[in-house]
Amino acid sequence: MNAPIIDPLQGDFPEVIEEYLEHGVMKCIAFNRRGTLLAAGCSDGSCVIWDFETRGIAKELRDKDCVAAITSVCWSKYGHRILVSSADKSLTLWDVVKEERIARTTLPQTPLQARLHPGSSTPSICLACPFSSAPMIVDMNTGNTTVLPVSISDTGNGVVPPSRNRFSDGSAPFSPTAACFNKYGDLVYVGNSKGELLIVDHKNVLICGIVPVPGNAVIKNMVFSRNGQYLLTNSNDRTIRIYENLLPLKGGLKFLEESNHAGDEQDGFEKLKAVGSRCLALFREFQDSITKVHWKAPCFSGDGEWVIGGSASKGEHKIYIWDKAGHLVKILEGPKEALIDLAWHPVHPIVVSVSLTGLVYIWAKDYTENWSAFAPDFKELEENEEYVEREDEFDLMPETEKVKESDVDEDEEIDIMGVEKDSAFSDSDMSQGEICFLPADPSPDVPEPQDKFVGSNSKQGDSNQSVSALSEEAGQSGRLTSHISTPLEVGVSAI
Amino acid sequence: MANNGNPTQAYRPYSLKKILTNHTRAVSCVKFSKNGKLFASASLDKTLSVWSSETLTKLFSLTGHSDGISDLAWSSDSTYICSASDDRTLRIWDARSAECVKTLKGHSDIVFCVNFNPQSNLIVSGSFDDTVRIWDVKTGKSLHIIRAHAMPVTSVHFNRDGSLIVSGSHDGSCKIWDASTGALLKTLIDDKVPAVSFAKFSPNGKFILVATLDNTLLWNYSTGKFLKIYSGHKNRVYCIASTFSVTSEKYIVSGSEDHCIYLWDLQGKNLVQKLDGHTDTVVSVTCHPTENMIVSAALDNDRSVRVWVQH
Numbered sequence: 001m002n003a004p005i006i007d008p009l010q011g012d013f014p015e016v017i018e019e020y021l022e023h024g025v026m027k028c029i030a031f032n033r034r035g036t037l038l039a040a041g042c043s044d045g046s047c048v049i050w051d052f053e054t055r056g057i058a059k060e061l062r063d064k065d066c067v068a069a070i071t072s073v074c075w076s077k078y079g080h081r082i083l084v085s086s087a088d089k090s091l092t093l094w095d096v097v098k099e100e101r102i103a104r105t106t107l108p109q110t111p112l113q114a115r116l117h118p119g120s121s122t123p124s125i126c127l128a129c130p131f132s133s134a135p136m137i138v139d140m141n142t143g144n145t146t147v148l149p150v151s152i153s154d155t156g157n158g159v160v161p162p163s164r165n166r167f168s169d170g171s172a173p174f175s176p177t178a179a180c181f182n183k184y185g186d187l188v189y190v191g192n193s194k195g196e197l198l199i200v201d202h203k204n205v206l207i208c209g210i211v212p213v214p215g216n217a218v219i220k221n222m223v224f225s226r227n228g229q230y231l232l233t234n235s236n237d238r239t240i241r242i243y244e245n246l247l248p249l250k251g252g253l254k255f256l257e258e259s260n261h262a263g264d265e266q267d268g269f270e271k272l273k274a275v276g277s278r279c280l281a282l283f284r285e286f287q288d289s290i291t292k293v294h295w296k297a298p299c300f301s302g303d304g305e306w307v308i309g310g311s312a313s314k315g316e317h318k319i320y321i322w323d324k325a326g327h328l329v330k331i332l333e334g335p336k337e338a339l340i341d342l343a344w345h346p347v348h349p350i351v352v353s354v355s356l357t358g359l360v361y362i363w364a365k366d367y368t369e370n371w372s373a374f375a376p377d378f379k380e381l382e383e384n385e386e387y388v389e390r391e392d393e394f395d396l397m398p399e400t401e402k403v404k405e406s407d408v409d410e411d412e413e414i415d416i417m418g419v420e421k422d423s424a425f426s427d428s429d430m431s432q433g434e435i436c437f438l439p440a441d442p443s444p445d446v447p448e449p450q451d452k453f454v455g456s457n458s459k460q461g462d463s464n465q466s467v468s469a470l471s472e473e474a475g476q477s478g479r480l481t482s483h484i485s486t487p488l489e490v491g492v493s494a495i
Numbered sequence: 496m497a498n499n500g501n502p503t504q505a506y507r508p509y510s511l512k513k514i515l516t517n518h519t520r521a522v523s524c525v526k527f528s529k530n531g532k533l534f535a536s537a538s539l540d541k542t543l544s545v546w547s548s549e550t551l552t553k554l555f556s557l558t559g560h561s562d563g564i565s566d567l568a569w570s571s572d573s574t575y576i577c578s579a580s581d582d583r584t585l586r587i588w589d590a591r592s593a594e595c596v597k598t599l600k601g602h603s604d605i606v607f608c609v610n611f612n613p614q615s616n617l618i619v620s621g622s623f624d625d626t627v628r629i630w631d632v633k634t635g636k637s638l639h640i641i642r643a644h645a646m647p648v649t650s651v652h653f654n655r656d657g658s659l660i661v662s663g664s665h666d667g668s669c670k671i672w673d674a675s676t677g678a679l680l681k682t683l684i685d686d687k688v689p690a691v692s693f694a695k696f697s698p699n700g701k702f703i704l705v706a707t708l709d710n711t712l713l714w715n716y717s718t719g720k721f722l723k724i725y726s727g728h729k730n731r732v733y734c735i736a737s738t739f740s741v742t743s744e745k746y747i748v749s750g751s752e753d754h755c756i757y758l759w760d761l762q763g764k765n766l767v768q769k770l771d772g773h774t775d776t777v778v779s780v781t782c783h784p785t786e787n788m789i790v791s792a793a794l795d796n797d798r799s800v801r802v803w804v805q806h
Contacts, residue, residue: 036614053657053675054616054631054638373679413762414722416697417741419655439572440616440632442587442597 012349013306013321013330014363019055023048025358028072028341032079035302035346036437039082040360041070047084049096051438052345055362058438061094063101072113078121079435083140085114091128093140096435103140109133113178119185121433127179127188127202135179135190137202148200149207150177150192152269178219182245183228186253191219191233197243199279201253208256209276210269213241221297225304226346230324231280232307234298239287240309242324243280284326293318297342301349308351310339317355319363334361506744506767507805509758509789513551514772515800517544522792523565524736524779525800528573531784533590535576536792536800539563543578545590548783551802555593559586566608570615575632577618579606585620587632597635601628607734608650612657612674619660619674621648627662629677639677644668649734650693655700663691669705692734698741706730706737711749725749725759727766733794736779742787743805750777756791756803773797 025043032039037058038050045066051058061082068088075082081102082094089110093102102124109130117123124140137146178191187208190198195216199209213219217237224231224245231243248255259278286307298309304324311318317334319342337355344351351363372378518538527534527548535545543557543564562581569576575596576588585599585606604624611618617638618630627643630636644664651662653674660672661683669683669691683703684691693706702722704711711725728751737749745761756770756777770789775796782789787805 051616051633053614054633056631056633058616058633367676367678373681376682376684414702415699416702416739416745416761417699419699437614437616440614442575442632442635444596445598445635 013301013365014332014349014351015330015366016363017334017361018350018364019362021050021055021360021362022358023057026354026360027070027358029343029352029354029360030073030075031343031346031352032075032436033077033346033434034079034436035348035350037079037435038343038352038360039073039075040354041073041084041086043069043358045070045086045088047073047082047094049082049438051440053437054440058440059096059099061096061099063092063104065104066090066092071111072115074114074116074126076116076121076123077118078433080122081116083114083116083126085111085128091126091138091140093124093126097438105138105140105143107136107138107145114138115181117185118181118183125185127181129177129179135177135188137188146202146205148179148188148190148202148205150190150198151194151196152198152207152210152272178222178233180222180224180231182224182247182252183249184252186251187247187256189222189224189231191222191235193218195219195235197222197233197276197280199256199276201256207272208253209279210272211243211276211280212273214282215239223299225300226302227304230283230300230304232298232300234295234309236294238292238294239285240295240298240307241282242284242286242307244283245279246281247279284324286320286322286326286328288320296339299342299344301344302346306344308342308344310342310353312339314338317353317361319351319353332363507787508768509770509787509803509805511770511772512788512802512804515546515551515553515802516798517553517800518542518798520563520798521775521795522779522798522800523563524567525781525790525792526567526569526779527781527783527790528569528590529571529784530573531786533573534781534790535567535569535590537564537567537578538798539795541580543567543576543588545576545593546800548788557586557588557593557595559595560584565605568610568618570611570632571613572615575611575615577609577611579609579620581605583622585609585618585630587618587635599630599635599637601637601640602626605647607647610652612653613655614657617653617657617674619651619653621651621662621664623647625664627651627660627672629660629674641672641677643670643672646690649691650695652695654696655698659696659700661694661696661703663694663705665690667691667707669694669703671703692730693736695738697739704737704739704747706735706749708732711737711747723761723764725757725764727759728755728757729753733776733778735777736781738780738782740782740787740789742783742785748780748782748789750780750791750793752776754793754797756780756789770803772801773799 026040028041030039038052040048045068046062049059066086068086070084070086072085084092087110090106091114092104095102111128111130113129115127117125126138128138129135134147134150188200188202190200195213197211198207201208215237217235219233219235221234228249229245233241294312295309296312307322309320317337317339319332321330322328337357339353341354349365353361372380518540520538520540522536522538524537533545535543537543541560545554560580560582564578564580566579576590578586583602586595587597589596602622602624604622606620606622608621616632621627625644627641628637629639631638643662644666646664646666648664658674660674663669667687667690671681673680689708691707695704708731725747735750740746740748747759749757754773758768760767773793775794777791777793779792789803791801
C-alpha cells in the first residue's frame with residue numbers, strides 16, 4: 001500500500017525513544033491491564049516486573065527449577081497472576097503479590113506462547129501454542145491438556161476426540177499454529193497452516209466456524225484488540241489483516257450456537273464457512289509492497305485506533321504504525337538490533353519494544369512545553385484570529401474597567417468528593433481488587449563504616465520509650481530485612 | 496462563636512478533648528495516617544512523634560534529623576512516614592519498626608514540604624532552593640528535578656491518581672506539573688504578591704485549595720477561575736496548612752495567626768466555628784479520615800498538639 005504518510009504532528013502515537021530498561025537479557029514483555037506494571041521474561045528463566053512509573057524493578061519472580069529462556073509472559077485480567085512459558089517446555093503460574101509459584105506443568109513441546117483465560121481474576125486455565133503442534137488448553141491445577149482441533153479435513157465434521165494426542169501417532173507434520181482467546185474467553189480463535197481461521201468452542205472441543213484467510217498462507221500471530229472488537233492476523237504472505245468481530249462481546253458462544261441451529265445450510269465445511277462469515281468480516285490489510293517485509297509481533301494500540309508491527313528483517317529495529325483506515329502514519333527506527341517483541345501501553349501513547357540484545361526500549365511522544373502553561377491568562381490559538389478592540393480600549397479612563405465583577409457564581413455547589421468512572425476501563429468491576437501497583441518498600445541505605453550504632457527496639461504502646469536513632473548513613477538492622485520483599489540488588493534503569 | 500449556616504441540620508460543635516505536650520519546640524505539622532489509626536507530629540526540636548488515635552498517647556519518637564522538621568507525609572498503606580527537614584534532607588521512616596529506612600539527599604537548601612503519591616512509589620518535595628524534586632521511594636534517587644519557582648516552594652501535593660502535582664511558592668505563583676515527565680502544565684496564579692503559602696488538591700482531584708498570605712481561596716483549576724473565598728482568619732506570615740473535612744458535612748478547616756482554628760462551610764463559605772485554646776499561631780490542622788476528629792499543632796509559645804472532637 002503506497003498510501004501517503006499522514007502528518008505525523010497529528011495523532012496520539014509515540015515518536016522517539018525516551019528511555020531504555022536494562023536487566024539481564026529480556027526476551028518478551030507484557031503490560032498489566034492499566035499499564036502501571038511491565039512484566040519481562042528473561043533468558044535466564046526469571047520474570048522481572050518493572051514499575052512503569054518509576055522505571056525501576058518492583059519484583060523479580062525466580063524459580064530454581066526453571067533456568068531456560070522465557071518464551072512468553074501473560075498477566076491475568078486484574079494483575080493477580082502471571083503465566084510464563086519457557087524453552088524447557090514448562091509453564092509456570094505465579095502469584096504476583098506473594099511472589100509464590102502456584103503451579104508448574106511440563107508439556108511435550110516447548111510452548112512458544114501461553115495465554116491465561118481472560119474471563120476470570122484467578123484463572124488456572126490457559127491456552128498454550130507449542131512449537132510445532134496444535135494449540136492446547138492446559139489446566140494448571142491438574143496438569144490436564146486438551147488439544148484443540150486445527151483442521152476439519154481429517155475428521156470430516158470438526159469434532160476431535162479429546163483423548164487423542166495428535167503428535168504421538170506421528171501423523172501430524174510440522175504445522176505451526178497461532179491461537180488466542182476472545183475477550184471473555186468463551187471462544188478460542190485458531191489460525192492454521194492452511195491459512196484458515198477456526199472458531200473453536202474450547203470447552204466442548206468443537207469447531208464452530210471457519211474463515212478462510214485470503215492468500216492461504218500460514219498464520220503466524222493472532223491477537224484481539226483490547227475492546228475485543230477487532231482481530232489481527234499476521235500471515236506468512238507478509239500481510240497483516242484486521243477482521244471485525246461480528247459476534248457480541250459477552251455471550252459470543254451462545255450466539256454462535258443459536259445461529260448454528262438457525263441456519264439452513266447443509267452440514268459440513270460449507271456450513272462452518274457460513275457460520276464463520278457471520279463471526280468475522282475482513283476489514284483491512286496492511287503490507288509494505290515495496291520492501292515486502294515480514295512482520296513480527298503486530299498488535300493494536302490500547303484504544304484500538306492504531307496498529308503496529310515490527311519489521312522481522314534482521315539487523316533493523318523498525319516499527320510501523322498504521323491508523324485503522326490503513327494509512328501508514330509513522331515508521332519508528334531504533335538502533336541496529338533486531339526486534340523480537342512489541343507492546344503498546346494500554347492507556348498512554350507509549351510503545352515498548354524488545355531488541356535482540358535484551359534491552360527494552362520505551363518510545364514516547366516528543367514532549368514540548370506548552371507556552372500557555374506559563375501564564376494563567378494565556379490562551380493558545382489554533383490559527384491567527386483577528387482582534388477587534390473594544391470601543392474604549394485606548395481611552396485614558398475606560399468605562400469597562402470601572403465595572404469589575406467576577407462572572408463566577410460564588411454560591412454554586414461544589415462537589416469535592418465525586419469521581420467519574422474512567423471510560424477507558426468500561427468493564428472494570430473494581431470490587432475485584434485489581435492490582436494496579438506493587439507496594440514500594442524503600443531499600444535500606446547502605447551503612448557507612450563510621451559512627452554506626454544500633455538503636456534500641458521500641459515497642460508499640462509503650463509510650464515512654466524513645467528510639468535513639470541510627471546515624472544519618474546507617475539504616476540497617478536485622479528487623480528491617482523482613483519487611484523488604486525484593487532482593488537487595490537494586491534494578492537498574494538507565495536513561 | 497458558632498454561626499450556624501445550615502438551617503436543615505444543627506451544627507454540632509467541636510470541643511477540646513485532649514492537649515498533648517511532648518515537643519520541646521514549635522510543632523510544625525500534624526498528619527493522620529490514611530487508615531486513621533495513628534497520627535504523627537513534626538517539630539523544630541528535630542523529632543517526630545507518633546501517637547495512637549484511639550488512646551491519644553504517644554507511641555514512639557523518630558529521631559535522626561540534625562535540624563528542625565517542617566513537614567511530614569504518610570504513605571497510603573500507613574507504613575512509611577517521610578519527613579522534610581531544615582538539614583536539607585528527607586527521611587523515610589518505617590512506622591512499624593520506628594526506624595529510619597532511607598535518607599534522601601539532593602536539595603541544596605531547607606526542605607519545606609513533602610508528600611507521597613497515592614501509589615506511594617514516588618515522593619514529591621519542595622525546598623527553599625526553589626526546586627521541586629520527585630523521588631523514587633524504592634531507590635531514593637531523584638527521578639525529576641524541576642526548577643519550579645523563583646522563590647522558596649511552600650507546598651507540594653499529588654492529585655488523586657498521582658498524575659499531577661500542584662506546587663505553591665513565595666514568588667506568588669501556583670503551578671501544576673505532569674508527574675511522569677516533570678513538565679509544566681498550567682500556571683494558576685501569577686501575581687507576585689501575595690505569596691502562596693499552601694496548595695492542595697480536593698479529594699476528587701478536581702479543585703485546588705490555595706492559601707495566600709491574605710486569604711484562602713478554592714479554585715477550579717481547569718477553568719482557572721476561583722470559585723469560593725474563605726476569610727476571617729489571619730494569615731500574613733506563616734505557611735499555615737488547611738484541609739477539607741468530609742466526614743460529616745463538608746468544611747474547610749484552617750489554622751490562624753490569632754491562635755484559633757477556623758471552620759467554614761464549604762458551600763456557603765460562612766464561618767461555622769472558631770476553636771480557641773492554643774497560645775500561639777496554629778500552623779497545621781489535620782482531619783481524621785473517617786471520624787469527626789481534628790488535630791492541631793501550634794508554634795513555639797504553645798508547643799502543644801490538641802485533639803478536638805465533635806459531640
